[in-house]
Amino acid sequence: MRNDIAALVGSRICHDLISPIGAIGNGVELIGLTESTSGPEMALISESVENANARIRFFRVAFGAASADQIIGRTEVLSILSATAKSGRFTYYWQVDNDHARRDVRIAFLLLQCFETAFPVGGDITTIQDADTWTLTAHGDRMNYDENLWDSLTRPRLGYEHSAAEVQFALLPIVLQEARRTLNIAVTGDQITATFK
Known part of the structure; x- marks a missing residue:
C-alpha cells in the first residue's frame, strides 16, 4: 500500500500541535481559577486557544491520513x-x-x-x-x-x-x-x- 506523504505530514503536524494547544487551554483555565483576571485580555487568549483547537481538530480529519477501514x-x-x-x-x-x-x-x-x-x-x-x-x-x-x-x-x-x-x-x-x-x-x-x- 502506498502511503500518501502529504496526508502523513498533515497527521503528524496535527498530532504534534493538538497536545500543546490543549495544554495552553488548560493553563489559561487554571489562571482564570487562581487569579482575578477576567478582563478582555484573558477572554481574547481563551477565544484564540478555542479557535486554534477547533481548527487543528478539523484539519486532522481533512488533511490527515485515512485508511479504508x-x-x-x-x-x-x-x-x-x-x-x-x-x-x-x-x-x-x-x-x-x-x-x-x-x-x-x-x-x-x-x-x-x-x-x-x-x-x-x-x-x-x-x-x-x-x-x-x-x-x-x-x-x-x-x-x-x-x-x-x-x-x-x-x-x-x-x-x-x-x-x-x-x-x-x-x-x-x-x-x-x-x-x-x-x-x-x-x-x-x-x-x-x-x-x-
Whole structure:
C-alpha cells in the first residue's frame, strides 16, 4: 500500500500541535481559577486557544491520513463542527446519522473548506447522506464562485495551478480517487451543491 506523504505530514503536524494547544487551554483555565483576571485580555487568549483547537481538530480529519477501514464517530464530527462554528462564519447542519468511514467524512470536510472559499462572508452548510450518496449544500450572501477553480475538482487534468489557500481543491480529487468516489457540482443562484457517491 502506498502511503500518501502529504496526508502523513498533515497527521503528524496535527498530532504534534493538538497536545500543546490543549495544554495552553488548560493553563489559561487554571489562571482564570487562581487569579482575578477576567478582563478582555484573558477572554481574547481563551477565544484564540478555542479557535486554534477547533481548527487543528478539523484539519486532522481533512488533511490527515485515512485508511479504508477507519471509522469516525458522529459525536466526534458534531463536536468538531460545533467548535469550528463558534469562531467561524458558517453554521453547519450535519444531518448524517451513525458513524462513517473516515475517508467519506474527510471528503465532506474538504468540501466544507471549498465552500469557505466560495462564501467569504459565511453562510449555512447542510450535509446529508442517503445510502451511499452524500450531498452538501452551501448558501450565503456574496457568493464568489470561481468556475475554473471548481472545475479543477471534477476535471483535475486541466492543470489548474492552485495557491496555498486552495490546497483543499488540489487534494480533493486525489482523495476522491482513493475512495473510488465521483463528485458532481451544481450551482444555482446563491447556492452550491456538491454530491459524491
